[in-house]
Amino acid sequence: MTFPVAVLELYPLFRWLSGVLESFGFSANTVLIISYAVLGVIMFSALSIIALFLVWWERKIAAHMQQRFGPMRHGWHGWYQTIMDAIKLLQKEDVRVASRDKIVYFWAPVICFVAAYLAYIVMPWGKNLIVADFNIGILYIMAVTTFTVIALLMAGWGSNNKYALLGGMRSAAQVVSYEIPMVASILTVILFVGSMSMVDIVTSQSGWIFNWFIFKLPFGPIAFVTYLIAATAEANRTPFDIPEAEQELVAGFNIEYSGMKFAMFFLAEFINMFTVSALAATLFLGGWNGWSFIPSWAWFLMKTFGVVFLMMLIRWTYPRLRVDQLMEFAWKFLVPVTFANLILAAVIKYAGWHW
């Protein structure tokens, strides 16, 4: 019986599940499909919970940075505040603008939401805890996360609102520009690992802490910082949150979306943030590697949340860049730096000046 890779860690669960299913007389293929479906549901729930938690966390961190308390009245320090928000958004009327582009308007949040989750197929959550270990894992992530920009563009166009359109256009320009430094800084990692599989990337960083790519001097830290900057832009967060710049574009691309459709954009934004942080943890901070007295998935989550926390601190500290400065920064600073770094890394790699 071949199971999904992740099953090695969740073995007892799937053993039991396949036993139950086989006793009903399903064929092995059906059992496999159902197992994947169950895995998908588990992943989806876990991510949704993480996204809701991140919203709460963001609000608490913002509040404490601003000498407030944030949500306090609903549960311990307002822990179920965002659950209440989600239930409320479910009940809200789904406003459909009369002048919308019907198909585009409808599919934009769906694509945004789905694309946000797709990346987790190849995300190594822990030792042997991955849905599928593609040999092009990182390339796949880069490809599917870019779907978000299509969704935002669709939302901007479909709403038939000038603010939304401006937001969509800004986001397209921004994400396309920042994709390049992001990929270039990821390439330095791939260059050393020699494989695009996420599992290979993590295992190559095992051993002691200085095997982590962030400690590969001199190019590692540079790649990490440039990656983090590009990732912040990719996840549309301050100081690069110009697509939904509240003070200029009211709410940017999601200005005409209400209720659940807005919630989908909202959750997708936080999942994207988690994705880029998880990638940062996997590529530069050794993934799930760590002392074995803590389970590997806990290491992964700890590192990811660390990066998320850093991004939140940045968000609540800095003002927002202007759209042309944002592009200038990408093309005139980040792209040259990341490519120079890539060349440096290549030279070091082939000269063998590394450990």
Added chain:
Amino acid sequence: MGLIKKLPVYTEKMPGGGIVMTSLEAALHNAQAKSLWYLLFGTACCAIELMCTGASRYDFDRLGMIFRATPRQADLIIAAGTITKKMAPRLRLLYDQMAEPRYVIAMGGCTIKGGPFYYDSYSVEKGIDHIIPVDVYIPGCPPRPESLLEGCITLQEKIKKQSLLDWQEKD
């Protein structure tokens, strides 16, 4: 919202539908009451007090209230400040743009009855209840942040007491 609007019709017919309804109502209205997102709408003096209420000392966020800039995503208009005859159609438009269920708090004397001073003004709308339905009135010129918070808590109580059947009839 479409589905939830139809729910009462189905559940009421079920045996024990009343019990299902009340628990559902409790859950849904609890959620609504606990996450009131208000529209960033302020015209005059009360808007400054609204900002102060959002700030550190009073902190709206404790009640789960955050501001949204677009009316589509807001549940609540806190009409803070004088509404003039020129502004009245725009306020109506904002209210129409909001997604149901939506609530209105009239903050300050001007929104309640044209204000303590503007009764002989030619351009002030004498009370916003001529334009949009109001749920909670908060008197004061301008009301203190504490009274605004009190008004919001009153609104939450009011939402919790609603019945799903009310929505049915509204439609």
Added chain:
Amino acid sequence: MDKDQLSAYLTDKSEGKLTLLEVGRHDPIFKVEASQLIEVCTWLRDDEQLKFDFLCNLSGVDTGEQFEVVYQLASTSKSLRVDIKVILPYDGAEIESVQKVWAAANWHEREMWELYGINVKNHGKLEFLLLPEDWDEGFPMRKDWDAPDFIRMPEF
């Protein structure tokens, strides 16, 4: 220059175009004919001793018998202040725009036009500024203005 010197200077140099109304509680007030307004204003702005380069305020006034337009001028470099008053008849009140002298007059004049009904020549853009676009109840700041839904303060 204190206000007495200023009023003496203005009376001397203006060649009779400016008539002193009163030295005022704080600043001197001068009267000017509507036909000579632009000429006087340009002179006030450009004179080396005066340099009234700052239009503080422009108010239209309805005294019940006539309209008055009062220009409050200030000089930023010489720290001077003076009021210039134009008296207009109640019927067919019309005044030249002083936008060419001080651009700040634009909105003040528009406001005066919509609230008092004083026509402003050569303004370029006489549209409603403060009142609603569909306002048709006349000129609300006039003393005799009344509308069906306008509640007057009771006399006390």
Added chain:
Amino acid sequence: MSDLRTEEYYLNMGPHHPSTHGVCRMVLKMDGEKVKEIEPHIGYLHRSIEKICENRTYAQCIPILDRFEYVTAMSCNYVFALAAERLASIEVPERAEHIRVIMLELNRIASHLLFYGVTAMDIGALTPFLYGLRERESILDLFEMTCGQRLTYNYIRVGGVSRDLPNGFIPKCHEALNTIEKKLADYEGLLNENPIWLVRTVGIGVLPAKVALDYGVSGPCLRASGVQYDLRRNDPYSIYDRFEFDIPVRHNGDCYDRYLLRLDEIRQSIHIVRQALDALPEGDFKAKVSPNFKPPAGEVYARIENSRGELGVHVISDGTKKPLRVKTRGASYNHIAVLPAFATDVLLADLVAIFATMDVIMPEVDR
């Protein structure tokens, strides 16, 4: 490709927009992200304060003028009281003048702190907004202690102030000033040298001094353009000539200068309040003025420097207990009118920054 064309379009910003500070509406002619033309539409908050004042006695006008410019309501109280005092030739006791200066300057600090927060928020930094408002609360506490209101005070009356300073005001005021002075360093640390803040504000929205004077721009916006013109010095009122303070001037006229100038002004205001507190004499806090006093016929244009610029009021008396005409002049009126003259050919985000640093407040414009 030859049939590809670009088109200019109109963007309606307001009257309900997060960064128009109330209900200003601007119709923007845009070329992509670039603002080609601005046409401000005002009047969404036109409450006809001037008409109302014509139907009230002089004493009754003061609470209405609180609502004229509520962020610095003390200045509005004061400017009308000043006009009425000049009309009726009322002498104000020394103590009252000192209390007035203290209140005016505290209110200026409060207004500038609000400016700090709101501007930072408009440029995208949300945290400074809450910092600014937090320190503002300590000043509002002082006002509340004195006259029972947080925003609309009705404290400065014709002939003096409505009541004496309460017990314990002076130590509490010193304490608040010390806190603000200390926190001011934090604020500057947060934004002044922040690289993103610098690229967003330095060189953006340069307002030349000539244009500023032509359009009647006053206050910090004018001084940031290099014109040293402060009514506290150039047309002294109250007892400002007895205090020692600087008029900060900057010369670039961009958003950054307008922002820095206001922070400098907070320091000067703290300095003035301290001097006034030290020099506070004993005595009456109010001259004897009948509530229905009838000033002799005549007219006065009183003007003071409030936190936004020149705040003026033109009062005409016809010898009765009600004024014949009250015309108010707020600095923001000109600050919006000047926008089409210098804020074109900027990006939308810059327009927001410029609008924020002009420190416009709408009721002053619409009245």
